[in-house]
Amino acid sequence: MNTQTKLTLSRPLASTSHWLLAAWMIVLALLPQGGLRAGEKPVYIYEGRISGVYCSACSAKVKAALGRLDGVSKVKITAAEELGVQALQVLSTSPGLTKEAAIAALGTSAKEFTILQFSRKP
Structure with missing residues (x-):
């Protein structure tokens, strides 16, 4: 294992969870939002x-x-x-x-x- 890998693995859990939260928020932001757009008919x-x-x-x-x-x-x-x-x-x-x-x-x-x-x- 090289030094950079050791540093990545030794990050505190809080830092990792922040990254996961940020990634999850990005995924949610990319999903289509509820509701109809102008001109769309309900299904x-x-x-x-x-x-x-x-x-x-x-x-x-x-x-x-x-x-x-x-x-x-x-x-x-x-x-x-x-x-x-x-x-x-x-x-x-x-x-x-x-x-x-x-x-x-x-x-x-x-x-x-x-x-x-x-x-x-x-």
């Missing part, structure tokens, strides 16, 4: 459950269909606790998406998939 989170999604092709078909709904920016499908049922999450700038609109968006694929639940999170 609403819709959650639900869907059955019939058994593979990545099924998932892609549902994501593409629901992605065409008004204001939708992201559709996420994940495994749920119930066998054969997946959790569904949709992010949209539209405050009024409904289960009926989601079923309609599936079109003819609505025969393959069943949206069991779909509602906006408070």
Whole structure:
């Protein structure tokens, strides 16, 4: 170990914690701040459950269909606790998406998939 390393390791704990605090404050300052910028629309989170999604092709078909709904920016499908049922999450700038609109968006694929639940999170 060279002399410079010994000096770095022998710093008092208080000095090290100050550096860590300063680094943490810089990280926080670089993160996006809450609230909306001028012209930005709020994003609403819709959650639900869907059955019939058994593979990545099924998932892609549902994501593409629901992605065409008004204001939708992201559709996420994940495994749920119930066998054969997946959790569904949709992010949209539209405050009024409904289960009926989601079923309609599936079109003819609505025969393959069943949206069991779909509602906006408070």
